Each structure stands twice: as C-alpha cells, then as structure tokens.
Amino acid sequence: MKIGFIGAGKTGFTLGKYFCEHNLNVIGYYSKNFQSAKQAAEFTNTKCFKDIESIVEESDTLFLTVPDGIIKEIWDCIQKLPIKNKIICHCSGSLSSAVFSNIDIHQCYGYSIHPLFAISDKLNSYKEISGAFFTLEGSEERLAEMQSFLEKLGNSVQIINSVNKPIYHSAAVFVSNFIVALMQTGIDLLISCGFDEQSAAKALNPLLIGNVQNIIKQGTTFSLTGPIERSDIGTIEGHLQCIPENEKELYILLSKKLIEIASKKNPERNYELLKNQLEKWGKQ
Numbered sequence: 001m002k003i004g005f006i007g008a009g010k011t012g013f014t015l016g017k018y019f020c021e022h023n024l025n026v027i028g029y030y031s032k033n034f035q036s037a038k039q040a041a042e043f044t045n046t047k048c049f050k051d052i053e054s055i056v057e058e059s060d061t062l063f064l065t066v067p068d069g070i071i072k073e074i075w076d077c078i079q080k081l082p083i084k085n086k087i088i089c090h091c092s093g094s095l096s097s098a099v100f101s102n103i104d105i106h107q108c109y110g111y112s113i114h115p116l117f118a119i120s121d122k123l124n125s126y127k128e129i130s131g132a133f134f135t136l137e138g139s140e141e142r143l144a145e146m147q148s149f150l151e152k153l154g155n156s157v158q159i160i161n162s163v164n165k166p167i168y169h170s171a172a173v174f175v176s177n178f179i180v181a182l183m184q185t186g187i188d189l190l191i192s193c194g195f196d197e198q199s200a201a202k203a204l205n206p207l208l209i210g211n212v213q214n215i216i217k218q219g220t221t222f223s224l225t226g227p228i229e230r231s232d233i234g235t236i237e238g239h240l241q242c243i244p245e246n247e248k249e250l251y252i253l254l255s256k257k258l259i260e261i262a263s264k265k266n267p268e269r270n271y272e273l274l275k276n277q278l279e280k281w282g283k284q
C-alpha cells in the first residue's frame, strides 16, 4: 500500500505516525495550508505535496482526514482525477462511505474507518491509539483486506453496516460528550450548595473515576448503586423537590434507564411502584 493523507490535522498526524511506526508505506500529506502538510511530513519523515493531483497520483490508498463537512468537497475534487483501483477512506464517525457517491463508476473502493478514540493532540495521540477500537464499513470487494490491514496494527475492528453509522456515532456521544454534561450538572448542583467550581470538581472526581473503573472492571449492571437501585422513593422525591426545574426531566429520564439496569441486577425486586411514581413526577 502507498498511503497518502489529505488533511494534516490531529487525525492525519496521528494515523500517519501510527502507520509509519508499523512500517507501513506512508507517502505523505497534502493539506489546505502547505505549512500543515510540511509539519506532518517532517513529523512522519514523509513527503509534503503542494497540489492534490500529485498526492492522488502517487498514492494507491487515500485517507481524507479533513473535517466531516469537507469530505464530500474533497471527494468531488479527486473523483475528477485518475483514481481507478484506488482505496479511498475517511475517518468520520457519523458519515458512512456513501459520501463517496458514484464510487463504483470510478472502479475504486470507499471506506469509512473510525477510531473510537478522542484524538486531542496531533503530536502525542499516536502513542495511545494502539488501544483504540476501530469500526469499518464500505465496499464489499476489499473489506476483508481493510479489516486485516487494521487488525495487523493490533487494534480491534468491528465491521458495521453503513445505515447504522448514525446510531453507532450516537453511542459515542452518550459515553463521551454526555458524561461531560453530567459532570457539569453535578458541579453546578454542588456550586448551588456553596462549593466553588474547583472544589466541586475535586469533590466529584474520585466518584467519577471510581465509577468508570468499576464499569470497566465489572460492567454496568454490577456497578449500579444508589437510591434508584434501592427503590428509595423518599430520597428520590427529596432530590426532585430541590433540584432546578430544567434538571428534573434529565433526572427522571436517567432514573428510568437505571430502573432497566436495576431490574437486571435484582430480578427478584419489583420496581413498578418507582416506575409509576417517576411517570407521575414527570407529568407534574
């Protein structure tokens, strides 16, 4: 494979360096700003390209590591070039390979390859990406080859159906972004009872870390504790009486999800009363 990157940002830097460390043949980078391509080329000891035509010509596999909203624009540009038999990949979590419209006409192969990983640092994230889980979908013809390409790096790979990409991506939003929202909600509630922002975070951090470690170690079901699991209606009512109005809906929705988990953990317990009570509170 002769791999070229279009888009020298966090993902381009990280995957390029990671591939180089695995002795894969990375040709180099093209980017909107030549300085970015130059820096990525220096970082990976590869070439930088001043025009998109040259990198397309020299590569047989292209990674379009540009922002999601730009992938189609780049595809519209490169599909006018000679691309027969080339592999074209993007790394978006939410878009599928369908963004490469008419790819069959060009007799080339399109894939979305998504590392389920927050790539936050273009110079350092490559050191940690070996632990990332990759999802892959796209042209049937070379799917097995692409799977094996990723598995040889040592990463776990799951092939998914292109129609499921938005659902798949929403799972990542729940576990990544929504945790941020929940943490901020906890901080705001502590601030409302006298903590400052810093001490609120300091107080909640061990709870957050312990919880994540438990979930990783023993799964969600056996990590569940608290008033929902205990069906402690009095405590839950107390919470709902004092938390701000806009947090109540969130509290009730999340409690309903926790009842599903608690029912699995404690099949002998009946959570119907709590469920009905939450419905009632939700309508008030």
Ligand SMILES: NC(=O)c1ccc[n+]([C@@H]2O[C@H](COP(=O)([O-])OP(=O)(O)OC[C@H]3O[C@@H](n4cnc5c(N)ncnc54)[C@H](OP(=O)(O)O)[C@@H]3O)[C@@H](O)[C@H]2O)c1
Pocket (backbone or CB within 6 Å): 006, 007, 008, 009, 010, 011, 012, 030, 031, 032, 033, 034, 036, 037, 064, 065, 066, 067, 068, 070, 073, 074, 090, 091, 092, 093, 114, 115, 116, 117, 118, 119, 120
């Ligand atoms: N960051 C993550 O955590 C992460 C994780 C998984 C997947 N992804 C996916 O990876 C892709 C890239 O995301 P990112 O986080 O790496 O973004 P990023 O750091 O903003 O990098 C994108 C790069 O694309 C270049 N670019 C923008 N428009 C261009 C154009 N018209 N032609 C050529 N290059 C162009 C920019 O280059 P210049 O510097 O030259 O302006 C920029 O450096 C996205 O599809 C994203 O969904 C990201």
